[in-house]
Amino acid sequence: MQKQLPLHVYKFGGASTKDAAALRNLVQIVRQHGRKGPLLIVVSAMGKTTNALEEIFQLAYTRQAYDSPLASLETFHRTVAQELSSGFGLHTAADIKQKFDETFQELGQYLAAVGPSQEYDKQYDQIVSFGELLSSLFISLVLNDTQPTQWLDCRPLLRTDDCWREGRIDWALTESSLRAAVLPMLQGTSVVVTQGFLGGTANGQTTTLGREGSDYTAAIFAYCLRAEAVTIWKDVAGLLNADPKFFADTVRYPEISYQETIEMAYYGASVIHPKTIKPLAVRRIPLFVKSFLDPAAEGTRIGDCQHGLLAPAFIRKDGQCLISFESKDLTFISEENLEVIFGVLAQVRLKINMMQNSAISFSVCTDFSPYRLDRLLEQLRDQFTIRYNSNLELYTIKNYDHASIRRLTEGRELLLEQRTRQTLQFVCRNMETGQ
Numbered sequence: 001m002q003k004q005l006p007l008h009v010y011k012f013g014g015a016s017t018k019d020a021a022a023l024r025n026l027v028q029i030v031r032q033h034g035r036k037g038p039l040l041i042v043v044s045a046m047g048k049t050t051n052a053l054e055e056i057f058q059l060a061y062t063r064q065a066y067d068s069p070l071a072s073l074e075t076f077h078r079t080v081a082q083e084l085s086s087g088f089g090l091h092t093a094a095d096i097k098q099k100f101d102e103t104f105q106e107l108g109q110y111l112a113a114v115g116p117s118q119e120y121d122k123q124y125d126q127i128v129s130f131g132e133l134l135s136s137l138f139i140s141l142v143l144n145d146t147q148p149t150q151w152l153d154c155r156p157l158l159r160t161d162d163c164w165r166e167g168r169i170d171w172a173l174t175e176s177s178l179r180a181a182v183l184p185m186l187q188g189t190s191v192v193v194t195q196g197f198l199g200g201t202a203n204g205q206t207t208t209l210g211r212e213g214s215d216y217t218a219a220i221f222a223y224c225l226r227a228e229a230v231t232i233w234k235d236v237a238g239l240l241n242a243d244p245k246f247f248a249d250t251v252r253y254p255e256i257s258y259q260e261t262i263e264m265a266y267y268g269a270s271v272i273h274p275k276t277i278k279p280l281a282v283r284r285i286p287l288f289v290k291s292f293l294d295p296a297a298e299g300t301r302i303g304d305c306q307h308g309l310l311a312p313a314f315i316r317k318d319g320q321c322l323i324s325f326e327s328k329d330l331t332f333i334s335e336e337n338l339e340v341i342f343g344v345l346a347q348v349r350l351k352i353n354m355m356q357n358s359a360i361s362f363s364v365c366t367d368f369s370p371y372r373l374d375r376l377l378e379q380l381r382d383q384f385t386i387r388y389n390s391n392l393e394l395y396t397i398k399n400y401d402h403a404s405i406r407r408l409t410e411g412r413e414l415l416l417e418q419r420t421r422q423t424l425q426f427v428c429r430n431m432e433t434g435q
């Protein structure tokens with residue numbers, strides 16, 4: 001049995017890196033960790049950088065001008081660096097400028113090569129990954145100004161296949177590469193900064209792990225390096241029973257099991273990427289969700305634990321689409337035609353969030369993607385009558401009771417509903433747009 005390292009993994013997302021004040025706070029949090037042992041820091045792109053890069057990529061792909069949003073992105077990064085620079089030593093500001101010069105130049109070259117003749121998802125990864133490259137280079141230099149910090153390029157180590165935009169990890173290779181590269185670094189330096197959300201293929205191309213995948217990266221590092229704990233720093237007090245942006249009177253879970261959390265994340269509680277939990281649960285590594293706005297506060301501990309009845313959790317997923325398939329000749333929906341439908345859903349990468357069948361019709365609720373839906377329609381419209389509604393919401397209540405059901409369903413028209421002993425789910429129209 002290998003000796004457990006007292007390694008901690010911290011993950012800082014877009015909210016905790018969105019401006020100069022946020023970065024000053026990040027430096028304080030890292031300083032507070034102090035001499036508790038080595039620290040591996042996973043960072044996401046700063047603020048809304050990934051959204052901006054998606055927009056720039058879309059313009060480049062469709063051969064439209066992207067100079068203005070690209071310039072805004074560059075100005076954003078350089079302004080944050082400028083605002084921080086009064087606190088830096090002599091070399092740090094110059095080092096940051098040099099890294100930004102090199103990285104924006106490289107991004108410009110990649111963008112110039114983007115075009116519709118090549119695979120969309122593959123090119124997406126090559127461009128959108130620049131957000132994490134920029135933030136990790138920048139944050140490692142900012143931290144290095146006050147304590148020895150090394151930058152780590154995770155892409156040659158975190159090996160994925162070429163399922164672009166959702167790279168699947170080669171665990172054996174990743175574990176051995178990460179251990180060989182990172183453990184010696186952690187002995188020499190107490191802090192290492194790397195990118196969330198990114199991986200690399202066998203032939204050295206960059207992949208991404210799915211939007212909001214940096215939490216997952218933190219779990220991959222923790223699993224492979226057998227870390228003692230992972231902390232993800234968020235703008236909320238911990239894991240709450242609902243997203244406070246949409247629900248009033250939320251309550252924090254001080255402690256919650258991996259099982260409960262994985263289900264909440266799967267149903268759409270966006271505070272944690274759903275793939276984060278399994279690697280941690282396998283190695284029994286606790287996950288702390290803490291507020292970067294109040295770092296001393298308790299937050300939530302996710303781990304192996306027993307708890308009594310939990311407050312009902314409300315989870316909302318918007319941007320949903322309800323697709324129904326009906327046989328054209330009153331043939332029953334059978335295993336054979338379900339196999340055809342599932343095959344095409346998998347092929348066009350439309351994930352099923354909920355499904356139900358009746359005698360001659362089968363309904364699925366998926367995330368809405370016009371591009372993927374068109375490809376599905378092309379392949380199945382000869383065989384089935386297909387109807388769909390978009391701009392819908394999927395609500396899940398975990399550990400429901402009468403009051404929680406009433407609270408959520410009152411005044412809504414439910415288009416699809418399902419209930420198990422613990423979980424109630426329904427699809428309804430988006431009340432804000434009334435569609």
Ligand SMILES: Nc1ncnc2c1ncn2[C@@H]1O[C@H](COP(=O)(O)OP(=O)(O)O)[C@@H](O)[C@H]1O
Nearest residue numbers: 013014015016236239240242243245269270271
């Ligand atoms: N159950 C929940 N508990 C806490 N926050 C939640 C929950 N569900 C959704 N959220 C949302 O998750 C946000 C934090 O996650 P996210 O925006 O992905 O952070 P970051 O990008 O900084 O890592 C919160 O601001 C909150 O709106």
Ligand SMILES: N[C@@H](CC(=O)OP(=O)(O)O)C(=O)O
Nearest residue numbers: 013014044050211212213214
């Ligand atoms: N930057 C990526 C990855 C990520 O995880 O970001 P965040 O930690 O800010 O959710 C995204 O926005 O999808």
